[in-house]
Amino acid sequence: MSVDPLRHIPEATVNRLPLYLRALVEAAEGKHPTISSERLAERAGVNAAKVRKDLSFLGSYGTRGVGYDVEGLLFQIRTELGLTQDWPVVIVGVGNLGHALANYRGFGARGFEIVGLVDNDPSKIGEEVAGVEVRPLEELGDVVSGTSPAIGIIATPAAVAQDVADRLVAAGVSSILNFAPTVLSVPSNVSVRKVDLAIELQVLSFYNQRQSETGAAAG
Amino acid sequence: MSVDPLRHIPEATVNRLPLYLRALVEAAEGKHPTISSERLAERAGVNAAKVRKDLSFLGSYGTRGVGYDVEGLLFQIRTELGLTQDWPVVIVGVGNLGHALANYRGFGARGFEIVGLVDNDPSKIGEEVAGVEVRPLEELGDVVSGTSPAIGIIATPAAVAQDVADRLVAAGVSSILNFAPTVLSVPSNVSVRKVDLAIELQVLSFYNQRQSETGAAAG
Numbered sequence: 001m002s003v004d005p006l007r008h009i010p011e012a013t014v015n016r017l018p019l020y021l022r023a024l025v026e027a028a029e030g031k032h033p034t035i036s037s038e039r040l041a042e043r044a045g046v047n048a049a050k051v052r053k054d055l056s057f058l059g060s061y062g063t064r065g066v067g068y069d070v071e072g073l074l075f076q077i078r079t080e081l082g083l084t085q086d087w088p089v090v091i092v093g094v095g096n097l098g099h100a101l102a103n104y105r106g107f108g109a110r111g112f113e114i115v116g117l118v119d120n121d122p123s124k125i126g127e128e129v130a131g132v133e134v135r136p137l138e139e140l141g142d143v144v145s146g147t148s149p150a151i152g153i154i155a156t157p158a159a160v161a162q163d164v165a166d167r168l169v170a171a172g173v174s175s176i177l178n179f180a181p182t183v184l185s186v187p188s189n190v191s192v193r194k195v196d197l198a199i200e201l202q203v204l205s206f207y208n209q210r211q212s213e214t215g216a217a218a219g
Numbered sequence: 220m221s222v223d224p225l226r227h228i229p230e231a232t233v234n235r236l237p238l239y240l241r242a243l244v245e246a247a248e249g250k251h252p253t254i255s256s257e258r259l260a261e262r263a264g265v266n267a268a269k270v271r272k273d274l275s276f277l278g279s280y281g282t283r284g285v286g287y288d289v290e291g292l293l294f295q296i297r298t299e300l301g302l303t304q305d306w307p308v309v310i311v312g313v314g315n316l317g318h319a320l321a322n323y324r325g326f327g328a329r330g331f332e333i334v335g336l337v338d339n340d341p342s343k344i345g346e347e348v349a350g351v352e353v354r355p356l357e358e359l360g361d362v363v364s365g366t367s368p369a370i371g372i373i374a375t376p377a378a379v380a381q382d383v384a385d386r387l388v389a390a391g392v393s394s395i396l397n398f399a400p401t402v403l404s405v406p407s408n409v410s411v412r413k414v415d416l417a418i419e420l421q422v423l424s425f426y427n428q429r430q431s432e433t434g435a436a437a438g
Contacts, residue, residue, distance in 0.1 A: 012265050018421040026402055046231050081421050082428030089420070097319035104316075105377075106400045106417045111424075150427050151420065158324075174430070175423045181325045183245055191426045193419040198325045200412040201308070201370065202237040202300050204394045205331075207410045208369050209301030211393070 009080075013054045017077050019044040020051070024074045036067035083111050090116035090149035090173070092164045093156035094124050094134050097179055101155055102130040115147040120160075137167070144171035151175045158182040165192075228299075232273045236296050238263040239270070243293045255286035302330050309335035309368035309392070311383045312375035313343050313353050316398055320374055321349040334366040339379075356386070363390035370394045377401040384411075 023043035027035045037055075041048040055061070055068070058076055062068040078084055089112050091098050101107070102114050117129055120137040127134045135143050143149075152168040154161050154176060161180035168176060169190055176192045178184055184192055242262035246254045256274075260267040274280070274287070277295055281287040297303055308331050310317050320326070321333050336348055339356040346353045354362050362368075371387040373380050373395060380399035387395060388409055395411045397403055403411055 010266075012269075014425050015264050015422055017425070018415070018418040021421070022415060022418075045234050047229075050231075080425065082424040083421065085428075087420075087424055087427065095319070096315045096322065100314070100316035100319055101416065104416055106415065107420065109400075110417050110421065112417065112420050151423050175427050177419055177423060181328075183248075191423055193423055195416065195419050196237070196241060196325065197320065197323055197414065198329050198331065199237040199241075200396055200414050201306075201326065201331050202240070202302065202329065203234055204370050204396060204410055204412055205301040205306055206233050206236070206299065208306065208394050209304075 007057075009057045013057050016044065016046060016050075016054055017081055019046070020054070021074070021077045021081065021083075024070055024077065027070045028074060032070055034063075034067045035070050035073075037062060040068065086111045086113055087150040088113050088115040088147055089151045089153060090114075090118065090140075090143060090147065090168075091153045091155055092118045092137070092140065092168065093154060093180075094119040094121075094127070094129060095155065098153075098155040099129055101153060101179075102132065112151070115149055116143040118143055137164075140167050141171045144168075144173060149173060151177060153177045153179065154184075155179045226276075228276045232276050235263065235265060235269075235273055236300055238265070239273070240293070240296045240300065240302075243289055243296065246289045247293060252289055253282075253286045254289050254292075256281060259287065305330045305332050306369040307332050307334040307366055308370045308372060309333075309337065309359075309362060309366065309387075310372045310374055311337045311356070311359065311387065312373060312399075313338040313340075313346070313348060314374065317372075317374040318348055320372060320398075321351065331370070334368055335362040337362055356383075359386050360390045363387075363392060368392060370396060372396045372398065373403075374398045 020040060023040050026043065037048045037051045041051045058080055060068065060073055060076055091101055091114060094117050102117060114130055114132055117132045117134045118137055118140050119134050124134050125136050152173040154164050156164055158180045161178060161182050162184055165176060165184045165186055169186055174190045176190060178192055178194045186192055239259060242259050245262065256267040256270045260270045277299055279292055279295055310320055310333060313336050321336060333349055333351055336351045336353045337356055337359050338353050343353045344355050371392040373383050375383055377399045380397060380401050381403055384395055384403045384405055388405055393409045395409060397411055397413045405411055
């Protein structure tokens with residue numbers, strides 16, 4: 001099953017690989033040796049045909065009537081996502097969210113190691129969070145050159161997020177994860193992903209509303 | 220454009236509606252009166268055919284050569300997602316993440332009002348966060364009966380998340396947003412959504428790895 005490591009994988013498929021990964025980790029924890037595309041689809045919130053199509057881009061086709069080998073597919077998706085190596089991460093903004101992210105166990109478990117913390121609040125400088133000392137924003141360049149983070153996380157208020165993004169880019173960071181509720185402008189060689197903490201609340205809202213409407217219709 | 224409010228919308232489509240909503244809000248902020256399905260697809264990270272299919276479930280088809288009316292589609296998706304009404308929310312776990320969520324501006328802006336905060340740490344009880352007093356976990360039932368939250372957010376460590384979920388369900392909360400890195404068991408009439416803060420980091424990891432490989436191949 002040799003696969004060209006640089007073949008094209010559609011962006012939408014890439015976006016779903018972490019969902020499949022999470023479903024597979026749960027299956028592995030439940031000691032399931034195999035998983036059907038239907039079950040994988042259900043746990044990832046997509047349909048089974050899409051699962052099969054997505055995984056075919058990885059050269060993975062499963063076995064008819066049996067499904068996919070959980071451990072094998074886990075390894076394959078982890079390799080595809082680059083999770084078999086560690087990625088150093090710097091967090092800018094050490095407020096409540098930055099603290100929570102620095103201490104979030106789900107990062108370390110998946111190879112994202114926090115190597116730098118930066119803030120512009122003098123009262124936070126020198127504080128140690130998750131074993132890392134908070135450095136001043138002015139020293140971001142030094143932090144980046146000293147720790148070579150692959151990814152910069154912005155956990156600041158929206159008003160300063162663009163300035164922070166500019167500084168990260170100037171320091172040589174080309175992947176940014178933005179938690180600030182604002183759209184960032186960056187050069188085309190820089191990847192930015194945005195986390196919107198309200199997305200899932202909105203999905204719950206949909207089902208809540210449906211439930212009330214059904215209740216009203218039935219009542 | 221009268222549409223049966225209880226017609227079926229596929230789960231995967233519901234999951235994408237918040238992405239379209241975010242893209243449309245950005246388009247509205249950029250003063251764009253219309254948006255093409257291609258542009259909407261790009262901003263939401265899916266393909267244009269899927270955008271058209273998804274929006275057709277809402278009875279929205281756009282205009283050939285013009286695209287979708289941004290304000291009209293915004294209203295339609297907000298209505299569909301139940302965002303034209305407010306949803307009271309209770310947060311259990313007022314550590315760093317709970318603090319960050321209680322203060323997250325993106326919630327209030329979209330109609331999610333924090334009406335209750337609960338923690339089991341005596342040092343936090345009575346503290347006021349975002350204008351709401353932190354109450355002890357034992358009083359969760361009272362908090363729920365007094366504020367009728369539509370949604371409970373679990374922002375506790377993984378070890379106590381199931382206990383908290385059981386308490387929320389016992390108190391009558393039937394929608395749960397879980398930030399704890401664990402799988403919850405709940406009755407079938409309870410909706411649970413999980414937020415995994417590492418999902419987007421993994422997508423960045425994919426592109427980072429690609430970039431290194433391309434660099435290595437070129438070098």
